[in-house]
Structure formats: C-alpha cells, structure tokens
Amino acid sequence: MKKIGLFFVFVCAAFSSFAQLQRPKLIVGIVVDQMRWDYLYRYYDKYSNDGFKRLLNEGYSCGNTFINYLPAYTAVGHSTIFSGSVPSIDGIAGNDWRFQNSGKMTYCTDDSTVSTVGATGDAGKMSPHNLWVTTITDELRLATNFKSKVIGVSLKDRASILPAGHNPTGAFWLDDASGNFITSTYYMNELPNWVKTFNQGKYIDKLIKKGWNTILPIEQYTESTKDNVSWEGKLSGATVPAFPFDLRKAYAANKENFRATPFGNTLTLQFAEAAINGEQLGQRNATDFLTINCASTDYVGHMTGTNSIETEDVYLRLDKDLGKFLKILDAKVGKGNYLVFLTADHGAAQAEGFMKDNKMPTGFFPSLKKSLDSYLQEKFGTEKLVLGLENDEVSFNNAVIDSKGLDKGTIKKATINFLQKQMGVLYAVDESKAAIAPIPATLREMIINGYNRERSGEIKIILQSGWLPNHYKTGTTHGLWNPYDTHIPLLFMGWKIPHGESNHTVYMTDIAPTIAALLHIQMPSGCIGKPITSLTDKINK
Template identity: 65%
Template structure:
C-alpha cells in the first residue's frame, strides 16, 4: 500500500508540477495594409525564398480567410484581428464615425486628454480609449500579471494603438514633419532611450535621399500594366507615374510621401527590430507580443491601384524586408522560439479606369445626399435630414428628427425606397432591423456585425461591384463586402506550427482565439471567433 501511495504521489507530481507550460518566447503579429489574398501568388515567382515563400513553405496557410463585417476599413480590420470581435461589440466602427446622439465626427483614436511625446504638434494626441473590448495583447498582459511585454509599431497611429491594446508596454507611430516615431502621454511621459536613439539616425531622410528604381529589371514586372497608366496617381514632384522616381524631391515637397513608397515598410521593420532589442522581447521565459503594421502597401495602393508596377515593386521589396526581419528574429530570439502570423486589415478594388479599360463591371458613385434630402424634404417638410453618407451609411440629424417629431420608421422607409432606385446601388438595409430587408444572408450578417448603435448610420448601402467613390479618379480604395476587399491572407509560422494549408472558410475574427488557444490564455472579452483547430489539434497531438 505504501508503494502504491508513493507511486500515486509521483504520478500526480508529474502532471502538476514537473512539466512547465510551453509557450513561444515571442508572438509577432504582422498586418500588411491593403494586402489582397491573391498577392501571395500573383508575384510568387519573383519572391525570394526568405519572405512570403518561407511563410508558405514552412508555415500553415489559411487560403479562404474573410472579413465578416462592414465596412472593410483599416481601423476596423486591425481591431477585429486582435479582439476576435466585430464593430457591433468592440466599437471601432470605422476609421472615423459619427456619434448618433450628437452628430459629432470622431476619429477612432483621438484623445484630447493626452499629449504628444517625442515631437511637437498634435499627432500624438491619441489613445485606445474608444476601444470597448479587450485584445489578445491585453489578455497576454493579464495572463502574465503584466510581465509579458507588448509593443505596437506602425506608420499609422491607429494601426499601432488598436492592436497593442489598452495597457501595452508601448505603442509608436510616425510623425511625418519630424520623421520621428512618437507616442502619447497615455503610455508614458518620455520616449524610451532606444526610441530616441533610433530617431537620431534620421532614417526617413536617408531612405528618401536617392531614387526609387525597380528592384528587378522593369521588363520582369509582367503582372502589372504598362508604366504610365492614366488611372495612376502621382508621387509629389513627379510629372508622370513612371520609374525612376526622385525620392529626395518628393520628400522635400511632402514628408508624407515616404508612406507611398516601399521604404515606409523598410523603416517600420527596422523600427520593429529596434523594439525587439530595446525592450528585450523574447529574451526570457515570459511570452512577449510585437504587433507590426506595414502600411506603405496601403498608401501605394490608394495612389496607383493594384495593377501598377509600383505596387508590384512595393511587394517585392516588402518580401525582401520580411526576409531580413525573419533572419533577425532567427538570430535574436531563436528559430522555433517565436510564433508569427501574417494577415491583412482589408484588400482593395481594381482602379476604376483599369476595370473600364478591361471591360469589367465598374463605375463611380455619385453624390446622393442632396437628392435624398430633396426627396425627404418633400415627404416630411424638413431640410437636410440626412447629414452624411460616411462609411457607406446614411446618418440622420437626430436633433431635427426629434424637434419635428418625425417618425423614424417612416423616415428610414422613405430613404430606403429612394436609394433603391439609384442605379449604382445593389442593396439598402435598415441596419437595426435586418429581418425587414431582402439582402442576402451573408451580406446581412456582415452589416449586422458592423452595426454599432451609437457609432453607425441607420441605413447601410451596398454599392455595385467595382464601383468606387468619385474621389478615386486615380488609384483605388476599399470598404465593400466584395471578395476583392474582404479575402485576406492568413499564414502562421514558427513555434510548433505545422506545415500545411486549409481551404476551409475562416474569418478574421478566428485569429485571436487561435493565438489564445496556442498560448493557453483567455480569449479577448468580445471574441466571437473560433480557434483554427486544424492548427491547434496538430500541435496538441489530436
């Protein structure tokens, strides 16, 4: 009996005390801004072995991953990836939104109670206070009693702040006038020494001191249109959209031009390396988390559209930069010690001019507000009831509707009836009453997921495929439910990740619960996604 009791104690000790919970030393979440899923394969033959190809050959690719809400915008995408949730819950209903009660426009990360740290001006008056749910980075901080460090990095404030969560070690973004990475007093009152040292290198000026030539001979860029298409926009100081570009002249004319070149991504990933070294990320037994947004892909895409040589070159150079970054992590943290995932916040439509030239469905969205307001005035006797069409939604002047005792159901019905007659519109839906609409279920669910009663318009509009806002006579944009905007890449690589792929339909909101499952921590508070079990089961030996 004594031997049996001793064996039982030893066995219990084996399961409870002898084995330590296994986690990666570092998680790196990379979000490539405006990266359509097809870019993984469109430029595949020209990629190096160490960037996108390495992720595909070593990692696990989820080939049918989609956004499951509307609108498909930057701030919403980053937030949904890291919360595993949707605007109805996490509250980030757009890059900006109109507050229903007041009619006031609010930028997603604006915070007038904080100050800029690291430069002059208001670019640092930002925080995550508008975010209503926790992130996977928040949950790591909570799970490790705030011992695990979290750092957010991007050229864009929103793409650094929202992924890093409510209480990170730091969040940093680029201030264009100074060329410095900055933060706000929400996080700390002065920049860490490693950030100041990085800023002193003046890398933006150095990166923009020469010419932007194609990485490869230009005749190898066979996946793009000719190097002077009429639907391409211009870099500052350029007379035509043609290589080579004078970067020094562009930067002298407009400091923001760095963002529209591939060298904005180079700067971001070099700063990410500095963050790994400066914060000693992945250097102990407590898991850390680094969030990175590569934003130049978005700025370049908006400028020239997906079919330009400029965009192809941006991706080839990003591939090279990612290869160097992964090599850095291999040496600094150790290959197999870090877990990385790569996805996108949204995709992009083809340029309208390109689509028209290619005989594809396309067109421009006309200004609809004035016509709608005339119709509503005839019906209700009140001017300017519709105040905005932002985020592909109709916002009403609540003060006017209340002052004139206008029935909201009647107002919405008249609006829907009017908009249904407009040729560029496919569907119109009362967002608060989806059951009354004839919208297909998939689109209806996306609208419901994206509808936040305090921050979204009452009526949701779905425009025709290929139709862009008339502002985009050149370049392109995003925001729709169509696959060109919502089909995004998703690849996991590194620590314990099996090699493989799945074509099962997955959603952006499945990323955070998958990371939570791999780390054995709580999912974010508003998470609606599911772990990707084709990954987790293999790791757990099921």
C-alpha cells in the first residue's frame, strides 16, 4: 500500500508539473505600427543579429499574413490582433467614426465618464468601453481567475487600451504635454510607484539631447531614396526634411514631434522594461501578458513615406532596441520561459511623388463631400444629404432624409453612380449589399468584415492602386485593401516555438486564437479566426 501511495503521489506531481508547463511565464505581444511585411527583408542585411534577425532565425514566420477587413487603421488593427474579431462584430470601426443614428463623431477610446491619472488635462479620459468583445488578454485573466497580470504600453492611447482589454492590471500611454506616461480612472486612481519613478526620470530630455542623425553613414542607406526629396514632410521647426535634426528645437516647437523620432520606440521599450520590473511580470506563479506598441514607425512613415532614409533609420534603431529588449527578457524571465509574437497593425502606401517619379500607378483623390452634396441636392431638391466621408465611407444625413420622406435606396444608387465617375475610384459599394456586389470575393469579404451598421458609413469607396487622399502631398498613409496596406509581418519566438516558416495564407484574425490554442484557454468572445495549425501542430507533436 505504501508503494501504491508513493506511486500515486508521483503521478499526481507529474501531472501537476505537466499542467504548469503548458503555459509560458510571460507572453509579449509586440505590434510595430505601420510595419510593412517587406521591411523584414528590405533592411535585413543591415539588421543586427539580436532583433528582427533573431526573431526570424530562431522563431517561426508566417510569411503570408493579411488583414481581412477595411479600413486598415491603427485602432482596428489592435482590436483585431488581440480579439480575433473584426469591426462588424467588435465595434471598433476606425480610429474615429460617425454614429449613424445621431450623426455625431467619436474617437475610438474616448470616455467622458473617466478622468486622467498622472497628469492634468483630458489625455487620460479614455477606456475600452467602445470595444464590444473580449480580448485574448481578457481571456487569460479569466482563465487564471485574474491571477495573471496584463499590462498595455504605447505612446498611443488606443494602442495601449485596446490590446490590454477590459480588465487589465494597467494600460499606460504618453501624455505629450507633461512627457509622462499616464492612465485613466477606468483602471486606477493613482499611478503605481514604478510608473511615478519612471516619469521622474525625464527620459525624453535625455533621448533628444543629441538630436537625430543617421545611425550609419548616410551613404550606406542604399535601400532608400536620397535625403530631402519633395514628397517628404518634416518635423515642425525644421527648415528641410533632411538629417541631422535638432530635436530640442523640434520638441520646443511642438512636443508631439517626439513621437516622430526613433526615440519614441526607445522610450516605449524602456517603459516596458520598467513594467516587467515593477510588476514582476513573468517572475510569478501565473502567466502574465505584456502588450507593446512601437508607434514611432507610424509617425515617421506618415511624415516622410515608406522609402525615406528617416524610415530606414527608424527601423535600424528599432532593431537594436528590440535586441536589447529580448536580452532583458532572457535575463529576467529566462530563455524558453517567454513567448513573444511580433506583428503590425497595418502597412502603408508609397508616397505619391515617389510613385509618380518612378512611373508607377498613383494619384491624389480629392475630398468629394461638397461636390457629392451638390450633386444630390440638384437631384433630390434637398441640401446637406451627406454628413461626411470618413474612413472612405459615405455617411448620410438620415434625419433630413427621414423628415423629407426621401427614399434611401434611390439616394444610395445616385451616390454610387456619382462616385463611380470620379477619377481614382475603382468601386463604390453599398455596404449593406456587399455580399452581392459585382467585385472580387476578397474585397467583398473585407467590406463585410469591416462594416458595422451603427458605426460605419453606408457606401464604401475603393480607390485604385497607389491613390492617396489629396491632403497627403508629402509622406503617406494607409487604410486600403492593397497588399502594401494589408500584408503584415507575423513572427513567433520563444516558449516551445520551433524554427520555421510558412507561406500558407493566414489572417490577422488568426493571431488571438493561435495564442489561445497555445495557452489552452478560451478564444475571445467575438473571435472569427482559426489557430495557425502549421505552427500549433508542430508544437503539439
């Protein structure tokens, strides 16, 4: 009986050990803002061995990962990555959107019921209350009876709030006015001591002290166009869009300028390290989750375009910062004890001037609200039938249409007829009837996934390849269906992840269910994605 008892204890201990080994100590989700998939390889020869190359050479790369909704914007990308859902279901229809019933605009994380914590002003009046579904971070908290800690970090409020979910340990973002990382009373009434200590360090002053020059001799930036071209924008306070940049001068001119430097990423990863230390993430008896958005790549990309030396330099510097951060994870959590994934919220188009100079398809799409309104007024005898064209969607003035007894279907048809005659318009689609629209199936699915009847306009405008809104005379933007906007990197590395690569097509919506499968927890509540079995099957063998 004693032997049987000892055997039973041994078996129970073995099963207990096995259960603990099913989850890493820490998951780190890194979202690089506006990172096109091809950046992994465009700058590959100049990357160090410790950052992007380490992720590629030690981890698992899903080389054909795509966004499967429209529009391809930051808030939508972050909510989709961490929920496995799409705007139709999760409610995050853009960075901003117009409520169709009231006609009012809102920002994705605005919340007037909460207050700023860590600074004065309204930058902290934010929460995830507009997100209708749970996230993978929520599901981890639920699965561990809230023993797991979840921390969201970004310069951007939305890119910290949406990934961290509804009930995280904390979500923190940068307040430009004070230079502090802040939060809101939705999460807590006072900043943790480790955040206060970090803010007291005045790291921005230290990071901008020496200005911004290229990390390599400028003649080595052979993957980019020459410095100071007509389609590049510049930091406010700078006279030309060319190196070197006096960051003290730029910061004094406008504190938001700091975001459009590579040192915004440096600051973010420094704060992430402070979170690991302050919350003991990955060093406790539960699996923790840290979400990080490196946002400066987006600000620089918008300002200078995808082919600028500034963009190349910000990626070379981010590569070094990532290498340092991965070594911190090695030291604090231990190799093999953490799981990291890196992806992007969207890509970006090339600048119009760059495309034009190189004889590629491109053009500027004008603002059509006034001309469309005039056209509809002439046709229906009623003015102000259009409220706006946000997110490449037409929102109608439903109050006027109803009060005048006008037929919405007829107005929609007239609008589509008008739009399809405009230069640069590939398709104009009634979103409520996208399933039967005579357009490629891929576009139909993206429109359907992105259409939220309460928060999306009613007519979707699809532009021709390479076309940009006409207010982007310099720099660039994103949001469309094309691969330059929707083909994103997806890399997994660390705990149980084999080295490998797959070119099977997967989608942004597949990231959250893959993490759920690896952790053996429930998928988020609005998830429509599937686990990436080319990866999970190798781990389960």
